[in-house]
Structure formats: C-alpha cells, structure tokens
Amino acid sequence: MPEDFFHQKRPPAEVKHAILGEYLSVFVGKVGSSSVGGRVAYVDGFAGPGVYDDEAPGSPLVAANVGTLLSRSRQLRGFLVEEKAAHAQALREALTGAGHDDWEVWEQRAEDALPGILEQVGSDPLLVFLDPHGLAVPFDMLVRRVMARSEITEVLLYFTQTGIARLAGLLEPEWLREARQDRQAVVRARGEAELARLEAARRGGLQYLDDFLGGGWWRQLVADAQPSWKEDVRNEYIRRVAEAAGPGWRHFLTPVPDRWEGPARYELILFTRHAHGRWAFNNATAQAFRRLYERHWTQPGAMPTLFSEGQGIPDPRPDFIAKIKGNVTDALAEGRTGFQVANHLDLLLGEELLGRAGASEIRQALQQLHAWLEQNVGVRGADSGS
C-alpha cells in the first residue's frame, strides 16, 4: 500500500465509502426487520486506521455511523479486522472518539480472524466487506467459510485487475528469462543472495495469487495473452466463487473510477443470494453517485474530488432516463410484453447505466413512457412495477 494512502481520502475512496454507506443502510434496514433483536453483523476484513489524516472517516466509521443512524430499531454489531498494530491502535482511538467503543477491533490477519468472528456472529445476518489494497482473503476462506453460512450473508469485495496483473507478471519476469539462458551470468550481475530473494518473492507472490483465485487456472489465460485477459480472469473468478459457494449466488459488479467518467481504478463486487440484492445494490450505487455528484456540483471549491473537474458537466439524469426509455421500447419492439422491473436490471439499464441509474430514473422513464402511451395509444392502467 502506498505510504500516503491514508493522508487524504482520494476520489475512489469517496465513491467506495458512499456506496458502502448507502448499501449497508439498506441491508441493515431490510435484514434487521426479521432478525432476532434487530441484530445485524458487519465485518470489515481490512479496516485500516478508521480515519484519514485529513480526518475524513474511513470505512469502519462510515459503517459505525450507519449503525448509529439506525440504532432505534436495529443493532449493528461491528467486527473490524486490521493486522497492522499502528492502524489497529489508531482505529480503536477513532472508534472511542466517535462513541463506538462497542465495535470490536481484531488485530489479526483477516483470514485468521474470520473463523472466530463467524462463531461470534452466530446466526445473525451478515455483511462482510473485504477491502484490501491488494488481494482479499483466500478463495477457500471466502467460499467454504464465509459464503457457506446458511444464514443471510453477503460479501462486498474489492477486486483489482492491476494488482492481479502485477502478480501475474511474476510468471515470466525478465530476470527469470535471463537466468534460464545463463544462470551464472545473472548470479554475476545480481549476486546469489539477490537471485535467491527474487526466486522466493516470485514463489510467494504466485502462491498468494493462486490462493486468492482458487488455483492456477488463471495461468492459461495469461499465457493466451488475449487483450481481455484481465477481465477474463475477473469473470472466471466470479464464476468460480459463485459456483463453489453453492446454488443461488449472484453478483453485481461496479467499477470505481477516479474521475468523472474516468476508467475504473478497481471494482467492487457484491455477492448476494437475495433475489433483489442486485436491485438494491444498483440503487445504492446510483444513489451514492447521485449524492457525490450533487454535493460537488453545488459546492465548487470543495476538496479535489471525482467531481471537482466536472463543474460544467450537465446533470446526467435526463440522459439516463432517455436511454432507459430507449431500452424499454427496444424490448417491447422485440415482443416483450411484461416483466418485473426488479428482475430485469440488465435489460432496463444496459451495461452503460448499471450502477449509475437507479430506481428513481427507472420510475421516471416508465412514467414518461406510460404517459406517452396513454396519450398516443390510449393505454390505461399500466403499472410501473411490472
């Protein structure tokens, strides 16, 4: 992790925290309505120090604040894991300062802490947030422990294609190619100790990647060298996680950019078994972007953020609504007659609007279409829910 990671909250972290806060509120509100004592558990496996140097809240405080907001009817229990002693200590202080002493800090590696935490969580519904700077917990821990729970469980996972590519580069580094041709020449140039260190680091890095991805299957995709190999590794990882975790798992992926309409810095993937989990997460993501957009739109001069360079960018929502109307009209033209809106996100939004447009834009698009149909074709009584 770069040394300055926690100096100032950077745009991708703002997006990530906005999404986390939005979704956790919805999750706790929903699943806590039927859980014992309104209890819901939340695990942050890579918690960090809790606050950035500029005092912006990190993910543990974002989550703890959700707990406070819902505390009249829900009890959100927090389990925060941080392996670095200095970060764990800073985290305890940040929690105390914010009045969240009851949130537990586990000063351990996430993969070591998770079994004990799962025991304490018992049968309460659970959201696990895994937000390392590199790779999250090993595949087996994720699917055979966390996602193997029979109770309500969801996982929000940070996925980095860049991190994967960096580690995959260890398959055939320059020094290895040279050493295969003439090992003695490399020893003379670098020294025996340095070569041994490189070899050990290579073995360790590749093992780390194998453990995370659940085997060495990814090597073939790297060797095939298709331009899309990083996305292919990600897609195959998601497929394998969902398959190994058992029936009913679905996912929602949202790219996290570092500027307005910029490329993804990393991706957040939600794994859920709930039929409407994708719908709820899409709304949370759209809402997070909307809030960030509005906050920075109306406050020029706020700290440099994803949206500060977008002071002149027009509100994207009318365009979202027009595109949704186009998607629905295309579907109707293809002979679709009626469908449950919540089950057809991909059809309504298309790849472009997933995670950006939510229920509000979908509702407006359907209302406008309905009004048009009423006026022009005389259709009555259409229900915007189906």
Ligand SMILES: C[S@@+](CC[C@H](N)C(=O)[O-])C[C@H]1O[C@@H](n2cnc3c(N)ncnc32)[C@H](O)[C@@H]1O
């Ligand atoms: C990207 S930061 C977390 C940021 C935090 N989630 C936030 O949004 O404010 C990753 C943190 O995970 C910690 N870490 C790294 N490897 C870990 C592991 N295996 N288990 C637990 N913590 C780990 C690092 O020390 C660092 O503080």
